[in-house]
Amino acid sequence: MENLKPETKQKNKRKIRSYPIIVLSVFYVGLFCAMLVYICYYSYANKVVLMSNSYNTRQQILLDQNIRGSIYSRDGDVLAYTQTDQEGKETRVYPYGNEFAHVVGYASNGKAGIEAAANYYLINTSADLPSKVALDAKGQKYPGNDCYTTLDVNLQEVAYNALSARKGAIVVSDPRTGEILAMVSKPDFDPNTIQTEWDRLLADTSGDAQLLNRATQGLYPPGSTFKIVTALAYIKDHPEDYNDYRFNCSGRFNYEDESISCYHGQSHGSEDFVKSFAESCNSSFANIGLQINRQTFSSTLNSLMFNKDLPLDMLYSKSSAGINITTSYGDVMQLAIGQGSTSMSPIHLNMITCAIANDGVMMKPHLVSEIKSYDGKIIKSYATEESKRLMTSSQSQILRSMMEAVVNEGTASKLKGLSYTAAGKTGSAEFNSSTSDSHAWFTGYAPAEDPQVCVTIIVENAGSGGSYAVPIAKRIFDAYFGIW
């Protein structure tokens, strides 16, 4: 009997009794492996998104167990924290009130801003077991994780005050890292009293839209700031001879029954490509728009993320601009000067400006730099991340010299002759065809030769960009470089 066993064993190995059983077994084992890997991957990768969903009641469990963490500025100033009174009632406090209203957001009424984006981390705790036990003994809740932002209190304050009582938005960022230093939107609200004022804010029909973060969700006609885009398309289309461009401006440009006039009908006379840009000549740019191959124009819009998702971890509106073979001449001319159906969010314009200032490469814009546990352990850090190359290095160099010309010999002359150098582009975007009222735009960076800070400003219904937006930029640059 003993020497029979190995023999039968060998036989089993040699002869396959039933292929189908093997095939079916292997198939189901494979199916299960795929499914289990999927479960692990899906639950791990989507943890944060799923927890932040407003239908997820598990947030309440965490809130019952942990105290919501605080939000800090880049210098460690508290932007939001939770105060617990003696009866255990919790209140969310925003020491800066309206100033950081949109960017920091609020933690009640559906959540917004950083409070929404970093919600998962704020309501979770990374306290270790012994400290949890100690807190349990005292009957206290566990401290949630804290969120460290890239926001600069000083710049935010300056930007907030510079916009004064006007409606509009300001974005200040670092083109080298993509860090957002300040983000202001007006009209605003006080996040400290949002719960009591919520119904009034929602019922408001005056068009103020106080809850809307205009910096990311506002869509405006970009006006002349869009000439940056048109210029890039022209440079791509005429890489060798864009400098040979000449135009004689009489204050108005006509083509096939369509006409475009310069701001306040001003005639700019004889000009080249750079001067057309510096003087922000509409007639010349309408002409340039018509000379660009439509496919090149369209692909330039695509590469600059028009009609597309932006690499942003916050709520935003998609900018829109388009051209194809069926677009009428009139619409092409409107597109070239950033009017017509073209619309853009301030953050998008800021991202494009940053890319120009950063050698053509756009860094991923971000507001949160680190998540730390209550005792300072780093839980997660958001590294500087290259998002996308928007143009070649030489194309960005050309645009930079043109934006410098805007300051030195063009519409942003208020930035000339300062202790630092600046570059940019102004815009005065008409938003209503029946009046000549316009939104004042400026987007630019400083210092011109080594950009460190990038500013985008829109002041609604103010007038020309050169007169109303550029002075705000100057105040922000002054603050950044420590000049008062």
Add this chain to the structure above:
Amino acid sequence: MELYVTEISKYVIALSLLIYTVLAFLTFKYTTEKKRRMIYALQILFMFVVQISCFIQVVAKSGRPVYMFFFAFQVIIFAAVLMLFYVIYPEGNRLIINNSCMLLMISMIILTRLSYDKAIKQFFIVTASFIIGFFVPEIIFRFDFLKRFTWIYAAVGVMTIGAVLLYGAATNGSKITYTIAGITFLPSEAVKILFLFFMAGALYQAENIWQLFLASAVAAVHVIILVLSKDLGSALIYFVIYLALIYISTNNIGYLALGLGLGVAASMFAYRLFSHIRVRVQAFLDPFKDIASSGYQLSQSLFGISSGGWFGLGLYGGSPESIPYVEQDFIFSAIAEELGVLFAVFMALVCVSTFLMIMQEGYYIKDKYYRLIACGAGVAYIFQTFLTIGGGCKFIPLTGVTLPLVSYGGTSVLVTIIMMMIVEGVCMIRTDERYEAMERRKQRRQQQMRQNIEAENGKPETGNETKE
């Protein structure tokens, strides 16, 4: 202190189940039950470690010592099942019984946490199912004539699910249940066993393509009735049993391909025809799009799975009760949430090891009829497990079937225990086959030796005379 207990027990629970799972797969290294004895003993040890740690958590968190009594009863019943089985059926396969008990223990733990009343009810049904189930292997082993009732099985099966369909249509309801003496009974679950015996018998007897065709037609009748009853999950399970068995019995992959092709065509047709199928597919593609209604269940299930992390929130630490029908269709999500994704994955692997063991038993048995029975039961079990887990985690569209042995539901657990016991009966038949073969070999060998001695040859000749 309580925190230390619950936090540490989390890791103990996951680790114990991991060891249990590894042991389950280790059994395949050894060919006989005798050599696996040590593994089985260790498995039982870790099984109880999992259960004890979980119940420590349950009592610590819920603060109800009365649960301790319930737990003590469970220990008694499961220990009795494991011991009695070993004594009554030493020839049975113990991995299958161990795994079944492990899954039932997990079921009792999570059900106690979700609803104590339901857990008690389920516990009684489990106990009763085992009492009934203990007769099954003997019946399968003794009553060979069960093979002959093929068409009676089909007739009874079709009539039962047909009656449900007609009754459902008459009352315009979609509840596919009979309620007898307060116990709700799901016919489509029970008819599964009849269907399995019918398919095995019909394919075993089939001698030509026409008989195969006839068997297929009757199988199709079953599936169509279930589709019309809106019981998609069961319809799919029946269909998959049919496909697997026709493939195994004909050894022809063409039939499998043909069947799959027809299945795909039929599901596309059904997708166009029935709006409730379209709703489910939409919810599967993007559950968050219509989160307030059709996507609600699935998104809650996903919230549950993802919020637990690798080691879970601990029993009573999450909110699995926010998932509708959590005890039936989404028990896996509740387990993943509170006991951890790793625990849930190990549990699924325990199911896979059960399946592989059943298929191995089916592979080695020579009697084709019992081979079909075993493999059919194995495929039905693993496919149903796949449908539930896959549906709850957005891997496949939701079908609304229960997780065998783990979900709440009397019929499901009774039918699954009986299925497992049928497989045990098949295991006994296989062991018997092996002994018979050995006996034959031994006799032949003795005969040969006698002949050799008689011929006074003296040269030993071994090897060629034993043919199976």
